[in-house]
Amino acid sequence: MISSELYRRIRSEVETIPLIDTHEHLMSEATRLAQPIDLFYWFSQYASSDLVSAGMSEETLQKLHDSQIPLDERWAEFAPFWVSVRTTGYGRTLLLAARDLFQVEDIAEHTYRVLSEKIAASNTGGWYHHVLKERANIELAIVDPLEDVDPTPLEEIDRRFFAPVIRMNDFIIPCNRLEISMLERRTGVTIHSLNDLLKAIDVALERAVAANVVGVKVATAYERSLFFEKAAQADAERVFNRVNRHPARYRADFEIGKHRPPVSWEEAIPLHDYLMHQVIQRAIEYHLPIQIHTGLQEGNGNFIANSNPLHLVNLLTEYREARFDLFHAGYPYQGEMATLAKNFPNAYVDLCWVHVISPWVARQALHEFIETVPANKILGFGGDYKFVEGAYAHSRIARDNVAEVLTEKVEAGYLTEDEAMGLAAKLLRENALQIFRLPV
Numbered sequence: 164m165i166s167s168e169l170y171r172r173i174r175s176e177v178e179t180i181p182l183i184d185t186h187e188h189l190m191s192e193a194t195r196l197a198q199p200i201d202l203f204y205w206f207s208q209y210a211s212s213d214l215v216s217a218g219m220s221e222e223t224l225q226k227l228h229d230s231q232i233p234l235d236e237r238w239a240e241f242a243p244f245w246v247s248v249r250t251t252g253y254g255r256t257l258l259l260a261a262r263d264l265f266q267v268e269d270i271a272e273h274t275y276r277v278l279s280e281k282i283a284a285s286n287t288g289g290w291y292h293h294v295l296k297e298r299a300n301i302e303l304a305i306v307d308p309l310e311d312v313d314p315t316p317l318e319e320i321d322r323r324f325f326a327p328v329i330r331m332n333d334f335i336i337p338c339n340r341l342e343i344s345m346l347e348r349r350t351g352v353t354i355h356s357l358n359d360l361l362k363a364i365d366v367a368l369e370r371a372v373a374a375n376v377v378g379v380k381v382a383t384a385y386e387r388s389l390f391f392e393k394a395a396q397a398d399a400e401r402v403f404n405r406v407n408r409h410p411a412r413y414r415a416d417f418e419i420g421k422h423r424p425p426v427s428w429e430e431a432i433p434l435h436d437y438l439m440h441q442v443i444q445r446a447i448e449y450h451l452p453i454q455i456h457t458g459l460q461e462g463n464g465n466f467i468a469n470s471n472p473l474h475l476v477n478l479l480t481e482y483r484e485a486r487f488d489l490f491h492a493g494y495p496y497q498g499e500m501a502t503l504a505k506n507f508p509n510a511y512v513d514l515c516w517v518h519v520i521s522p523w524v525a526r527q528a529l530h531e532f533i534e535t536v537p538a539n540k541i542l543g544f545g546g547d548y549k550f551v552e553g554a555y556a557h558s559r560i561a562r563d564n565v566a567e568v569l570t571e572k573v574e575a576g577y578l579t580e581d582e583a584m585g586l587a588a589k590l591l592r593e594n595a596l597q598i599f600r601l602p603v
């Protein structure tokens with residue numbers, strides 16, 4: 164099938180589509196230029212989690228990122244695990260990046276030095292333009308800036324490549340006074356009551372809207388369930404008062420048992436539920452879509468059932484006027500995701516991250532979504548990488564997958580070739596332009 168004339172026609176049409184990439188964590192080029200980069204920079208996410216899953220210790224993983232340690236020493240610790248990780252979707256993506264962007268055929272004993280040198284040498288101005296525009300043909304990427312990756316303020320994000328969203332987690336799930344004081348610093352609002360916290364949320368959103376954000380992002384499925392009950396303000400305020408009086412240090416301290424949290428995750432539920440509803444109501448007022456992480460969490464040892472998108476039904480039911488961009492096809496809950504996007508006019512299914520988690524799952528899911536979900540509500544690509552080489556390789560896999568699935572649909576007599584071409588443009592570009600009301 165892959166070699167058929169039909170596939171070649173569809174694949175070359177798909178190649179010409181300037182992508183609207185619904186989700187990235189890419190740092191600004193200036194931030195990247197300020198860092199030493201080598202091969203192990205590519206193991207700062209995803210493949211790193213597979214290394215741990217394969218048995219690498221967290222300590223060894225940390226060592227990979229210590230550029231003071233000679234590359235050869237790090238390779239020696241890495242190689243026994245890479246043998247197992249190179250075959251996963253994440254591993255394949257890095258091999259593709261090495262081949263396509265650096266003409267290095269493998270990540271192996273005989274190639275790692277030269278690949279690492281080439282990656283280091285690429286760290287010059289203009290690399291983003293080359294990779295994102297010239298090679299990946301990504302016209303615009305919606306970026307969810309992570310503070311630990313890049314502290315660049317929303318106002319200064321490079322609009323040649325990116326349109327930012329504002330990440331609201333810190334406003335929705337505060338757990339102690341330290342976290343609330345950080346919200347004070349971010350917004351300039353003194354917070355002594357739940358109402359003050361709502362004022363801080365207003366200030367953050369007003370500033371973000373003034374900086375032309377194109378959406379709101381919520382990734383709380385790493386910490387808690389996606390079921391946000393409608394909580395009474397009085398219950399939320401009682402929890403807030405307990406959270407805010409605790410002179411806590413870092414949440415990590417609680418996690419390793421140094422301090423007892425004043426309010427457990429379970430006890431904090433009414434506050435966090437309440438704040439989520441408040442954030443959604445404000446996103447609606449500003450006409451901003453709400454991007455929600457559902458499904459697999461990055462890293463290891465997560466509570467996966469927290470992220471089942473079916474937990475969102477009450478929000479989808481109540482907030483009909485919102486646009487919910489539901490991430491990662493809900494993987495491994497693709498069927499549940501299809502059901503939601505089929506039922507609810509405000510639910511959109513987004514395949515960001517999925518083509519690298521498993522190219523095969525992405526194709527299966529796309530087959531299912533095409534048959535179940537109206538064509539205006541499927542978003543076909545979001546790179547979800549911190550580094551541009553990953554975003555590039557992901558875009559190649561996504562284009563291949565879309566072309567392959569559409570070819571199969573035409574060969575099966577399900578779509579005409581014209582319908583397939585129209586669908587490709589919707590999946591990879593037009594739907595995102597419409598949902599995010601992008602100015603391109």
Ligand SMILES: [Zn+2]
Pocket residue numbers: 186187188307547
């Ligand atoms: Zn992400």
